[in-house]
Amino acid sequence: MLTDYHMHLVDDDVPYDDDSFTLEHVGRYVTAAAAAGIDEIGFTDHVYRFAEARDWFDHALWQADAVGDLGRYHGAVSAARDAGLPVKVALEVDYLRGREQQIGEVVGRYDWDYLLGSVHWVGGLAVDWELAPIWDRYPADEVWRLYCEDLCLAAASGIYDSMAHPDLAKVFGQRPDQPQALYRQIADAFEAAGVCAEVSSAGYHQTLDELYPDPQLLAMLHERGVPVTLGSDAHAPQRVGRDFPRALAELHAAGYRTLTVFDGRERRQEVFDV
Numbered sequence: 148m149l150t151d152y153h154m155h156l157v158d159d160d161v162p163y164d165d166d167s168f169t170l171e172h173v174g175r176y177v178t179a180a181a182a183a184g185i186d187e188i189g190f191t192d193h194v195y196r197f198a199e200a201r202d203w204f205d206h207a208l209w210q211a212d213a214v215g216d217l218g219r220y221h222g223a224v225s226a227a228r229d230a231g232l233p234v235k236v237a238l239e240v241d242y243l244r245g246r247e248q249q250i251g252e253v254v255g256r257y258d259w260d261y262l263l264g265s266v267h268w269v270g271g272l273a274v275d276w277e278l279a280p281i282w283d284r285y286p287a288d289e290v291w292r293l294y295c296e297d298l299c300l301a302a303a304s305g306i307y308d309s310m311a312h313p314d315l316a317k318v319f320g321q322r323p324d325q326p327q328a329l330y331r332q333i334a335d336a337f338e339a340a341g342v343c344a345e346v347s348s349a350g351y352h353q354t355l356d357e358l359y360p361d362p363q364l365l366a367m368l369h370e371r372g373v374p375v376t377l378g379s380d381a382h383a384p385q386r387v388g389r390d391f392p393r394a395l396a397e398l399h400a401a402g403y404r405t406l407t408v409f410d411g412r413e414r415r416q417e418v419f420d421v
């Protein structure tokens with residue numbers, strides 16, 4: 148079985164419009180997935196695009212984005228699933244240290260098939276966004292240390308089912324001095340928390356031409372029996388399942404044979420073909 152468990156209904160700099168939350172628009176992704184041999188897709192729009200998350204963080208960029216209606220999003224994807232389309236209702240939810248209670252309260256208002264956890268912001272600065280860069284503030288080693296700390300706290304928070312693009316801090320090519328120690332910290336934290344790790348083919352297209360996570364980290368996750376979800380992080384239908392054969396080959400080489408499938412936050416393992 149093949150799944151793509153990370154995609155967005157609109158691009159990050161495109162506002163939602165009346166077409167965004169229609170069965171027709173959701174159907175475009177389903178059609179693209181079927182053409183790519185994918186059995187099931189999960190929608191994971193960014194929680195920060197919705198007004199319900201506005202008061203989590205007072206940064207001007209965050210405030211400007213938080214205008215959508217989470218109920219409308221949830222309703223549109225749920226309607227597609229309930230109409231029999233092979234779709235999961237999910238959300239990519241930023242982790243913001245100290246805001247766990249608010250985050251849990253907002254996502255708890257709706258039923259989800261799974262929740263992806265993402266660390267995009269650390270200490271009020273962005274890891275993967277040039278407009279509010281943490282990289283100007285701290286040396287790379289310190290950014291990585293802070294990023295890993297928050298990623299491990301996010302995993303332990305109990306809010307999330309799978310941790311998205313776990314080594315996102317490599318996005319601009321900055322590396323830690325001692326990657327092994329940090330990777331071990333991440334793998335131990337995921338194992339202890341019982342969360343999945345996301346394997347994301349988006350990394351092939353973000354400067355580095357590398358999978359998230361790094362092969363060394365992927366091997367450590369496999370050693371500890373941490374299950375994986377697979378995602379393209381598509382922001383348009385034609386990106387669904389992008390470069391999955393390459394990602395699956397890497398997963399297979401690391402020893403993985405199954406992908407995690409979610410249903411109402413219950414998970415099971417399904418064998419994938421390479």
Ligand SMILES: [Zn+2]
Nearest residue numbers: 239265311312
């Ligand atoms: Zn993300």
Ligand SMILES: [Zn+2]
Nearest residue numbers: 153155239380
């Ligand atoms: Zn995403």
